[in-house]
Amino acid sequence: MSAIATPVNIIVGTLLAAVLLPAAANASEWGCEVLLCASSSNPSWRGVSACHPPMNRLISAMKKPGFDWPICPEAGTGAPGYQRYAECPEGYRVGSSNDRNGFAREGNLCVKTVNICQGNVHGLYNSDRQRSCIQTVSIPRPLRPEPYFFDIKNDTSGQTERHWFGVNR
Structure with a gap:
């Protein structure tokens, strides 16, 4: 063998x-x-x-x-x-946050943009309301x-x- x-x-x-x-x-x-x-x-x-x-x-x-x-x-x-960091979950991209001193902490977040009003059938929204439906959500980026x-x-x-x-x- x-x-x-x-x-x-x-x-x-x-x-x-x-x-x-x-x-x-x-x-x-x-x-x-x-x-x-x-x-x-x-x-x-x-x-x-x-x-x-x-x-x-x-x-x-x-x-x-x-x-x-x-x-x-x-x-x-x-x-x-x-x-240090693993890949972000599917649907997320790498993002950053600031530390207490205002310095960017590169790549420590996973972020995605979501429409929180999607599926809401309570009438029509004006363009300002529609823009407010779009939000960025983040999660801590997983450590390897x-x-x-x-x-x-x-x-x-x-x-x-x-x-x-x-x-x-």
Whole structure:
């Protein structure tokens, strides 16, 4: 039986080489462990006991001033991306609100325009009344449970796959 070629399987050889070769093992070993664990999806890194030490080390390091993301140069991914918010529900678009100081908080709302008078059959409305029927409603934009991601290129297919992960224990 042959193994299925997934981005994680494909980079495992590169990552293992980086971890096992003495010259590459020093600076990038932890970064390669983090990449390998973060890209695990079934189960996530939380379900892989070997991933707990490097990921717990990462979580602790992130709390310290001057934190630099550990990278795995051999994999060519660099630091992960971050997207705090998930997509808005169908029918909504991304909107913004202002914080207490009047500064825009970009993309923190999902908004849509609705006609609150639609279906009302109590006579005709003048144009002013009709305009007042149109309102913008908003909901808080959902947060991603796993806001970090690595884009990993599959060397076999050439396709790039996004692997989402979180850093909460």
